Each structure stands twice: as structure tokens, then as C-alpha cells.
Amino acid sequence: MRHVRRRIVRRAARLAAVGGLLLGATMVTQAVASPPPDPPPAGGAELVRRLGAERTAGSWIGADGRPVVAVTDRDTAAEVRRAGATPKVVRHSLSELRSATAALRAAPRVAGTAWAVDYRRNEVVVRADRTVSAADWTVLTELAEDIGGHVRMERFAGTFTTRLNGARPILSTSGRCSAGFNVTDGRRDFILTAGHCGPTGSVWFADGQGTREVGRTVAGSFPGADYSLVRYTGGRAGEGADVVAVGADKGVRITGAAEPAVGQRVFRSGSTTGLRDGRVTALDATVNYPEGTVTGLIETDVCAEPGDSGGPLFAAGIALGVTSGGSGDCRTGGTTFFQPVTTAMDALGVRLITAAGSPSPGPGSSATQNAIAPGAQTPTAGGEEAPSLYARLADPRNTGPGLLVVAGSLVALAATRWIRTEQDRRAYQRQYSASWG
Numbered sequence: 001m002r003h004v005r006r007r008i009v010r011r012a013a014r015l016a017a018v019g020g021l022l023l024g025a026t027m028v029t030q031a032v033a034s035p036p037p038d039p040p041p042a043g044g045a046e047l048v049r050r051l052g053a054e055r056t057a058g059s060w061i062g063a064d065g066r067p068v069v070a071v072t073d074r075d076t077a078a079e080v081r082r083a084g085a086t087p088k089v090v091r092h093s094l095s096e097l098r099s100a101t102a103a104l105r106a107a108p109r110v111a112g113t114a115w116a117v118d119y120r121r122n123e124v125v126v127r128a129d130r131t132v133s134a135a136d137w138t139v140l141t142e143l144a145e146d147i148g149g150h151v152r153m154e155r156f157a158g159t160f161t162t163r164l165n166g167a168r169p170i171l172s173t174s175g176r177c178s179a180g181f182n183v184t185d186g187r188r189d190f191i192l193t194a195g196h197c198g199p200t201g202s203v204w205f206a207d208g209q210g211t212r213e214v215g216r217t218v219a220g221s222f223p224g225a226d227y228s229l230v231r232y233t234g235g236r237a238g239e240g241a242d243v244v245a246v247g248a249d250k251g252v253r254i255t256g257a258a259e260p261a262v263g264q265r266v267f268r269s270g271s272t273t274g275l276r277d278g279r280v281t282a283l284d285a286t287v288n289y290p291e292g293t294v295t296g297l298i299e300t301d302v303c304a305e306p307g308d309s310g311g312p313l314f315a316a317g318i319a320l321g322v323t324s325g326g327s328g329d330c331r332t333g334g335t336t337f338f339q340p341v342t343t344a345m346d347a348l349g350v351r352l353i354t355a356a357g358s359p360s361p362g363p364g365s366s367a368t369q370n371a372i373a374p375g376a377q378t379p380t381a382g383g384e385e386a387p388s389l390y391a392r393l394a395d396p397r398n399t400g401p402g403l404l405v406v407a408g409s410l411v412a413l414a415a416t417r418w419i420r421t422e423q424d425r426r427a428y429q430r431q432y433s434a435s436w437g
Contacts, residue, residue, distance in 0.1 A: 044069050044261060047083055051076055053094040058119030061263035062086055068263075070094075070119055090122040092150045100124045100147045101286065107143055110136045111290045112160055114337075116282035116299050119262055123150045125282075127335075129159045129327060131290075158327035158334060162196045162226075162289055162309060169271035169307065170204040170214055170230070172197075178271045178311035179214075180322040181254060181341060182241040183229070183350040189237040191215065191230040192344060193310030194322055195222030196291060204230055219348055223292025226324040227344035241353045244312045247274040254312075257319040257341050257352050259283075260298055266315045268300075268338075270308025270323060273330045278302035287337055289325060297337040303330040313338045319352055 044059025044067030057070035067085040071077045077087035097117045101124055104115050112131040117124055126144060128137055137155070144151040170179050170191070177197035183190050191204075191214070198204075198217050206212040213233050220228025243251035246269045260266060260280045267277045282299035298313065298321050313321040321338030328334015345351060 043067055044085060045259070047080055047085055048094065051079065053098065055093070057090050057092060057094045057097060057122055058117060059085075059262065060119050061261050067261070070122060092122050096148075096150065097122075097124055100151055101284075103143070103147050105286065105295070107140075109288055109293055110140065111288050113140065114160055114285060114287040114335075116285035118152075118282060121152075123152050125152050125154060127154045127156060129155075130157050131159055156327065160287055160289060160325060160327050161306075162194070162291065162325040170197075170206065170310075172202045172204045176271070176307045177309045178269075178307065178323065179230075180310050180312045181244065181319050182237040182353040183345060183348075184237075184353050185350050188235045189232050189241065189353065190218070190350060191232070191237075192322060192341065192348075192350070193228055193230060194324055194339065195220040195226045195228040196289075196324070197228060197310050200228075202230075221347065223289065223294050225296065225343070225347070226294045226339040227322060227348070229348055229350065237353060242355045244269055244314065252314060253317055253355055254314065254319050254352060255317045255354050257345065259340060259342055260313075260315065260320045264315060266300060266302065266313055266320060268302045268304065268308070268311060268313050268323060268336070270304060270311035272305045272307035273303065276302050276304070276330060281335075285337055287325065294324060294337070294339075296340065296343060297324055298340055300336050300338065301333070302336050303328060303334050304336040305329050 044061070047067070047069050048056045048059050051069075051071075055072055055076040057072065059067055059069045062068040069080045069085050069087055070090045071080055071087045072090065072093050074089065077089055080087035094117075101115060101117065104124070104126065110128070110132060112129040113126065115124055115126045124147075126140060128140065132140075132155075141153055144153055170177055170193070175197070177193055179191045180193040181191075183192045200217050200220060202217040204214040204216070206214050215230040215232045217228050218231045222228070240251070242255075243253050245251050246267075252267075252269075260283070262280050262283060264280045265277060266280055267275060269275050278301040280298060280300050284295070285297040285299040286293065286295045287297060300313070302313075304311075304323055304326055308323050309325070311323045312319065313323065319341045321340050322344070324337045324339050326334055326336035341352075
């Protein structure tokens, strides 16, 4: 009876192992044959570059968080839709809009004016503050009419000014500004801040008494662009160099740099008004400050006030820009412009100081910032958790589980074969010993 039970157990084990082999082979076959996962939707800026300025007219982030691309014909709209973005057919191409801004730049400069391309309304918006005279306004209006109906004129009661007077405040004889991002050239560390804060040679302090020297401006550009480098007095930024202050002894850890997207939610920190948020409203904006013209700026509806100049603009831990200037204040709102950090770093030959090994979320991310204490553990970028072990194993496109089942079944077959051989050997030994007893 015991031998019968053993045979039944061995047969069941062999059947289970053979079944496991068949199951594992089926899983591997299914994984290999499964279609690849759907690609993520292409970014709007990427599609605009790929399709060209004659077929598109810019891009922005829609209310649903998906990229929207302005296109000039239905064939291009179909391509955009296949790429996973939302198309919007418009009248004027990006080339036409850029031609309009080129005509505005070629005209005599009028301080107190600014213009940018409004992708969503498919037009160029020209703004003039209260310092622009009636005669200059008339000249600008006539120029806009000559360019065409895709130029819109606006006047407002405020003034366009640089925000001199941040995250951390830095002070010099030129005034008070805000530190932007910490950068390095591989040998020494610097503060990347606004160029209008002070000319090359300006000495910066962390206190109003001039006893705690921060560094000295060693390079920069203003007007034209608006960025500068302040070299740390000791050559090093020190602990927490990858964190920008947002007030209340908190900060946001910076993990990379990117170009923003129109419609993206962004955050700005400054020594005067602290942490503020808003949306990107335009890119490649031009502002005619009293001190000179600055081009290639990020336009936002984030507020700022004097002393916020040079402070960081970021989203989900990604550095985007440093505060240049604008109009309005944080009581009534306004428009603020930022120098893109990617352009500044390329021109200066520096790179961001970031947390070692930190992943960089995509530039389109608009997640709410996580305030951390400097030196605290880095939060997961973008707020996404890594997939669990169960999720990875349950993925039908993963060949690993099938291979594991096959390997386990082979081990089980080998084990049952060895057990059977060992049992037969011992039974033979007992029978042989008994016959010679």
C-alpha cells in the first residue's frame, strides 16, 4: 500500500512539473508575441519642431494636461492626432507670427513696450505701459496694421520694470536681488541670477552691514539677455546647493533644467514676496525696459515685486528660469518675465548643481512642489511611485515570469527523478541485504 501511495505522489509531481513547463512556455510565447506598449504622446514642442513652422503655429498644455498643437491644415492635424496630441486648426503659421515679431524688432525701440506670440489665440500681442506716449502708441498701431490682422494691441496702467531692489536675498551697492540657482563649471561654484542686478565686478553680501560676503559677479549679459554669474567667495556653494529656498526655512530640491511649455503651472521664489505660482502664458517674449531690450524671455502671469529679481522659476523640481522683470505686484497681479536657464547656462558654459542620481521629470510636468527642509531626503520626482513587484510580474509583456515557471518545472522534474532513483536504490539495498541475511 505504501508503494502505491509513493507511485501516486511521484506521478502527480511529474504531471505538475510537465504542466508547469507547458504553462511557462505559453507565458513566454505570449510575452514575445504581445504588441509593444503604446508610446507616450509626443510633446507639443517636439511636434512643432518635427512638422515645421509652415505647418504649425506653436503648442501649449490643454486643460486636460495633454499637449495641444496649432496646425494650418487638416493633414497636419491628423499627424498630430496620431502622435497622441490634440490639434487645433488655425489661420496663421508660426512663420507668419515670427515674421510679425521680426518686424516689431526692426522698428525703432519704444521703452515700456513688450510683445510675444499668443499660440492659443494665433496672434502676436503688443503691450504698452503708461509711460508710452500717444505719439509712440500711434506709430506702433500703424505698424501693427501694416503687419496684418494677427497683431493685437493692448495698453495697461502699470509699467514694465526690472525687479531690482528672490530665493535668498543678496545685496550690493547696486541694490537687492535674489539668488537663483547654484551652478558649476566643474572647478568652481556660482549663483546664476539676473544680469540687470549688477555689472561684472559687483560684490554681493548676505547682510545689509556688508560683513558676510557671498561672492563677486564675474560674467553676465544685460540688455539683450538677462543673466549673470556670481562666483562664490570660497569657490563652493556648500551644503544644500541643490535646494532653492521657498520661505519658512523650507526649500525645493532641483533635479534638472528644461524649457517650459505654454500653459504649464510654474512656481517662483523671491526674497520679497516668497513662493508664488501661476502659468506660462508665452515664450520667446521681448521686453523694452527703460535700460534696454531683452529678448527670448518666458512670459507668465506669476506676480513679482522689487527685490525678486534673479529668483528661481521652477516646476516639479525642474529649473526653468530666473526672474527678469514685469509689471504689477502681488496684490493686484501682473505679468512677469524670466530669462530661460537653459539659454543662460549654454552661453556661460556652466551646469546646474543637482542631487546626485536624482531623476529628472519631464518639462511638461506641473505637479505641486513639495517643500522640504534643506538636507532632507529627496522626494520622488513627479510624485510617481515605482511599480510594485507584483505589478511587474503580472505584466503580460514580461517574459521573466514565464521563464521562472519553466526553470522551476525543470527543477521539479529533476528532483522527482532523483527522488525516484534514490528510493529504488534504497529498496534494492534492503531486498539484497535481506536475501543474504
